[in-house]
Amino acid sequence: MSSVESSSPKSTGFGGGAPKGRRGLGGLDRPATFWFIYLPPLLWLGAFFVLPVLLMAAFSFRPDMRGDLFQPWIPTLDQYASVADTTSYLRLLGISALTALGIALAAVILAYPLAYFLALRAGPRAGFYLILLLVPFWTSFLLRVMAWKIMLGSDGVVNSFLIYIGLIEEPLTALIYNRTAVVLTLIYVWIPFAALPILAALQRIDNSLFEAAADLGARPYHQFMRIALPLSLPGVVASFFMVFIPTIGEYATPLLVGGSRGFLYGNIIQDVFTKAVNWPLGSALSMIMLAATLILVALAVRLVDLRRLFE
Amino acid sequence: MKSKHRSYLGGVLLIVVLVLSACSGGGAPAADVPPGELTGSLTVLDWAGYDAPDFWIDFQNTYPNVTVNFEIGASDADIYGKMKAGDQADIFHPYTGWLQFYVDEGLVEEIDTSKLSNWDKVPDSFKAIGQIDGKQYFIPWDWGFSSILYRTDKIPEGVDSWAALLDPKYAGHISMWDDGPAAVTVSTYIHGYDETAVTDEQLAAIKDEWIAQRDLNLFYWAGEPELVEGMKSGDVWLAYAWQGAYALLLGEGVPVAYANPKEGRNSWVGVYGIRKGTENYDLALKFLDAKLGEATGNNVVNLFYYGHSNQDVMNGITDETLKQAFSIDDPNILETTNFTPNLTAEQRDAWTAMWAEVKAAP
Numbered sequence: 001m002s003s004v005e006s007s008s009p010k011s012t013g014f015g016g017g018a019p020k021g022r023r024g025l026g027g028l029d030r031p032a033t034f035w036f037i038y039l040p041p042l043l044w045l046g047a048f049f050v051l052p053v054l055l056m057a058a059f060s061f062r063p064d065m066r067g068d069l070f071q072p073w074i075p076t077l078d079q080y081a082s083v084a085d086t087t088s089y090l091r092l093l094g095i096s097a098l099t100a101l102g103i104a105l106a107a108v109i110l111a112y113p114l115a116y117f118l119a120l121r122a123g124p125r126a127g128f129y130l131i132l133l134l135v136p137f138w139t140s141f142l143l144r145v146m147a148w149k150i151m152l153g154s155d156g157v158v159n160s161f162l163i164y165i166g167l168i169e170e171p172l173t174a175l176i177y178n179r180t181a182v183v184l185t186l187i188y189v190w191i192p193f194a195a196l197p198i199l200a201a202l203q204r205i206d207n208s209l210f211e212a213a214a215d216l217g218a219r220p221y222h223q224f225m226r227i228a229l230p231l232s233l234p235g236v237v238a239s240f241f242m243v244f245i246p247t248i249g250e251y252a253t254p255l256l257v258g259g260s261r262g263f264l265y266g267n268i269i270q271d272v273f274t275k276a277v278n279w280p281l282g283s284a285l286s287m288i289m290l291a292a293t294l295i296l297v298a299l300a301v302r303l304v305d306l307r308r309l310f311e
Numbered sequence: 312m313k314s315k316h317r318s319y320l321g322g323v324l325l326i327v328v329l330v331l332s333a334c335s336g337g338g339a340p341a342a343d344v345p346p347g348e349l350t351g352s353l354t355v356l357d358w359a360g361y362d363a364p365d366f367w368i369d370f371q372n373t374y375p376n377v378t379v380n381f382e383i384g385a386s387d388a389d390i391y392g393k394m395k396a397g398d399q400a401d402i403f404h405p406y407t408g409w410l411q412f413y414v415d416e417g418l419v420e421e422i423d424t425s426k427l428s429n430w431d432k433v434p435d436s437f438k439a440i441g442q443i444d445g446k447q448y449f450i451p452w453d454w455g456f457s458s459i460l461y462r463t464d465k466i467p468e469g470v471d472s473w474a475a476l477l478d479p480k481y482a483g484h485i486s487m488w489d490d491g492p493a494a495v496t497v498s499t500y501i502h503g504y505d506e507t508a509v510t511d512e513q514l515a516a517i518k519d520e521w522i523a524q525r526d527l528n529l530f531y532w533a534g535e536p537e538l539v540e541g542m543k544s545g546d547v548w549l550a551y552a553w554q555g556a557y558a559l560l561l562g563e564g565v566p567v568a569y570a571n572p573k574e575g576r577n578s579w580v581g582v583y584g585i586r587k588g589t590e591n592y593d594l595a596l597k598f599l600d601a602k603l604g605e606a607t608g609n610n611v612v613n614l615f616y617y618g619h620s621n622q623d624v625m626n627g628i629t630d631e632t633l634k635q636a637f638s639i640d641d642p643n644i645l646e647t648t649n650f651t652p653n654l655t656a657e658q659r660d661a662w663t664a665m666w667a668e669v670k671a672a673p
Binding site: 064065066067069082086088089091092153154155173177255258259260261263265267268271272273274275276277278279281 | 385386388389391392395396397416483489490491525526528529530531533544545546656659660663664666667668670671672673
């Protein structure tokens with residue numbers, strides 16, 4: 001992920017990339033200032049991200065939940081062996097990864113025109129439209145997913161409308177409580193998120209590039225293909241990963257609209273932690289997901305060659 | 312507004328008490344402090360809803376100057392996980408099935424029942440539920456049934472067996488509780504297995520049975536409101552349910568009935584335990600004694616439609632809907648009810664893993 005995060009403008013970077021001297025934010029190179037600015041987030045991430053992940057890794061080698069949780073234990077691979085024995089878990093991980101891939105692609109493709117419009121076509125009203133785009137964030141994620149329940153339920157908006165216009169007599173039951181409903185809901189939830197990195201990338205494009213292209217006779221289609229699209233690719237990639245990675249572990253949406261057959265791998269992890277109180281097994285399942293996600297991201301980085309993208 | 316008023320009053324009382332105790336020069340041993348002047352604080356790890364003062368009204372009235380803080384647990388597993396991780400709550404509220412581990416892992420203190428003034432009002436059969444290895448570790452408090460709740464307009468022929476939850480006839484209209492041990496329990500009732508000694512082969516068969524059931528099941532419900540909504544809308548025709556949902560739907564005029572399966576209903580009991588090592592043991596006992604009080608018990612019955620362990624409370628029920636919900640007028644119902652036995656740690660791991668595999672199955 002670090003390569004993706006570095007897509008932010010270089011000007012705020014520290015060390016290597018920045019020109020020598022004591023420019024930038026009033027002398028960031030001085031150690032005191034450096035620690036003052038970077039220590040709080042580092043401590044925060046260390047305490048609430050790195051440490052818990054390490055703890056989880058350690059727990060995944062615990063034989064069971066018996067005894068004091070912080071007494072040392074003899075490491076065992078039992079949990080990993082039991083996951084390997086349960087092919088349905090690994091299969092569901094595969095399905096979840098594919099589902100996340102589809103959702104991320106769809107969300108990015110649908111978000112791109114939005115971002116393009118906001119960055120290059122909306123003009124002075126862009127700020128207003130951006131706020132409109134962000135309106136959904138004012139309500140909780142769960143509320144927005146619940147809204148889909150109201151939309152797709154058997155006495156919901158879609159069914160009521162179809163019955164009203166006489167197209168169907170009995171409510172369609174296939175609209176909700178399956179994996180399709182999960183996919184539809186998640187795409188909707190992610191579109192505004194996905195638009196933001198793309199918007200940022202498009203806004204950074206120097207307008208004179210378009211003017212020059214137009215002067216040289218490039219038509220809008222070619223301007224888009226030769227300027228906007230390639231220069232916004234870092235944003236596209238960032239937004240893809242921003243959707244893909246959390247979606248692999250998603251569990252709330254399947255709980256609400258997925259019914260009995262819409263579960264994703266995250267639901268199994270959640271169940272093992274909260275319904276089974278089996279933290280060692282849950283930790284092993286989580287570590288496997290973490291590893292799988294890292295491998296997939298590494299593969300994707302190979303394919304897309306991010307370094308060239310961000311130069 | 313009412314609660315604000317009350318807390319204002321409480322503040323005044325607190326000041327009066329502080330002034331009075333300052334005047335008396337202190338030094339009086341805690342046991343001699345009149346209930347109204349006793350101060351201190353207790354933390355209770357309870358289920359959402361039970362933190363409302365209605366459910367500890369006797370304690371609040373008797374000990375107005377004791378602060379009671381609540382932490383909320385979402386399920387038995389959640390509450391056990393929190394206590395296991397070192398939660399400092401003085402009192403916690405597990406249900407039958409989930410009691411043994413607290414004793415095994417040394418998380419619960421024995422109850423000194425001689426200090427409970429309401430203990431005589433609790434029937435012996437309930438007292439026994441809080442005993443493990445011959446010691447009273449828990450006091451029973453709320454109880455109820457699990458059975459099949461169904462829409463009488465959609466299933467006019469009625470439901471007479473737990474097997475209905477797995478019957479293809481009701482495909483797409485069944486809702487099972489999202490709970491592995493409950494699924495195992497239902498299967499053992501249907502097949503006549505010994506619930507306390509389910510073999511590996513039986514568990515494998517149970518897993519296959521519930522994987523097949525998944526195609527008939529609309530959704531697994533996690534919270535009662537979700538189930539009530541599903542039954543009200545008509546999406547769900549029959550479900551594994553507690554009688555709270557039954558009473559709620561009856562109250563709203565939805566045509567529902569609560570089955571008396573031939574294999575017998577299931578019954579569960581909620582208990583309170585005191586954390587081992589708490590510094591507030593005496594205060595916690597006072598809290599639990601007040602939990603057995605009549606006003607508190609009446610609120611459990613009238614607001615949540617669950618039973619209470621104080622027999623005087625149950626004898627006082629006159630409301631017809633409630634009588635129906637508890638099947639109070641049916642003399643045979645309790646004899647044919649299956650009480651939930653306590654899980655061992657192995658059963659907990661195996662049965663919950665079975666359920667996760669049902670959900671993950673292709």
